[in-house]
Amino acid sequence: MSNQRVFLSYSYQDREKVDRIAHELQSNNIDIWYDQQDLDVGSNWNEKIRYQIESSDTVIIFLSKNFLSSEWSQRELWQALSESEKRNINIIPVTLERVKIPSDLSGFLILNLGNSEAALQKLIHKIKTIPEITFDHFTPFEFEKFVGDFLREYGFANIKHQGVESDRGFDFKAEYKSKTPFGTIQIQHWLVEVKFYRHERFSINSIQQLLEYKRHLLPADIKLLLVTNSILTSVVESYLNDFQKIENTQIEVIDGLLLKKLVAKRKRLLDKYFQI
Incomplete structure (x- = not known):
């Protein structure tokens, strides 16, 4: 069963x-x-x-x-x-x-x-x-490569892998184009951080670091996305929600559970990385 x-x-x-x-x-x-x-x-x-x-x-x-x-x-x-x-x-x-x-x-x-x-x-x-769908077979480098493909599958463009050259810890820069109700093309600029955990749970320090970057170092129109194979704890979710309400800022988070569901909707990702 x-x-x-x-x-x-x-x-x-x-x-x-x-x-x-x-x-x-x-x-x-x-x-x-x-x-x-x-x-x-x-x-x-x-x-x-x-x-x-x-x-x-x-x-x-x-x-x-x-x-x-x-x-x-x-x-x-x-x-x-x-x-x-x-x-x-x-x-x-x-x-x-x-x-x-x-x-x-x-x-x-x-x-x-x-x-x-x-x-x-x-x-x-x-x-x-x-x-x-499991991410256990990935190395940290392979997981980053997978996330790059994942972003493409979900419509991101001009994806640039920052790698070790990034001085702010972000792994990707990307753009996402959408239309306004009046037909005008709107381009959003995203910074994407990838966190791969082998055994340990997701750390609240990762969220704190990204939010500090957002608050002090990044332009207001830059959007942040965190992608991880780990599962957010209730403590992390509570901290993130409280911070975003107080600071009026936002960071999108795709944790392991949500990532599995999004991957399941993309046959190319399933065939290439999971052979399901």
């Missing part, structure tokens, strides 16, 4: 379709939970669903007209998104039919399931892929 625990969020009116998919997931050794009977309205719903979502690693959202018109399904969606903000659980939205995607899910990769066997196999692969 897979170490991943998967919660299925669906409308009870789509029960027949979801039963078929659930059976296929179980036959592929995926540990799933979904409520197989219509829940009564009341406090038990909140407690039961919240517990199941909080104890899951992945939540699959089965989007349909029934789901989008159901108050209870919308509550499940809200609960899943709320939990994902706390601990970066994996959310996989799939469509059972042609529907308008909720704005809350616009940033997610949507899988069109329908009745396609190929799409179902793709869903199974997606569930199993994230636990298999």
Whole structure:
């Protein structure tokens, strides 16, 4: 049985379709939970669903007209998104039919399931892929090279590796182009710091150092990105949030959990670095 625990969020009116998919997931050794009977309205719903979502690693959202018109399904969606903000659980939205995607899910990769066997196999692969992604085989130099490719895959341009010549500890300079609502091209300038840890946990000193650079040495329009294979502790997250509120400055952080999810969306990275 897979170490991943998967919660299925669906409308009870789509029960027949979801039963078929659930059976296929179980036959592929995926540990799933979904409520197989219509829940009564009341406090038990909140407690039961919240517990199941909080104890899951992945939540699959089965989007349909029934789901989008159901108050209870919308509550499940809200609960899943709320939990994902706390601990970066994996959310996989799939469509059972042609529907308008909720704005809350616009940033997610949507899988069109329908009745396609190929799409179902793709869903199974997606569930199993994230636990298999590991950064343990990298050396620090190889991890930096991987991060450079990762930045390209996510639309960064003019990426320059600073290497040992950097006097501020940043590993990459990069640009990101986007359009304003009026069609004007806007160029953001980024400094990227890469932190690779073999065994130890992420150090709060790394965050403190970057924030000091941002506050005292860097122009206000320079954006900072920290990419690490380690997992941010609650202490680091709390410190970062408090500092950014007080200083009105921002640093984007991609830790090991989020990095796995972003890599899983890019086939070229999977093929080149992880052979999954």
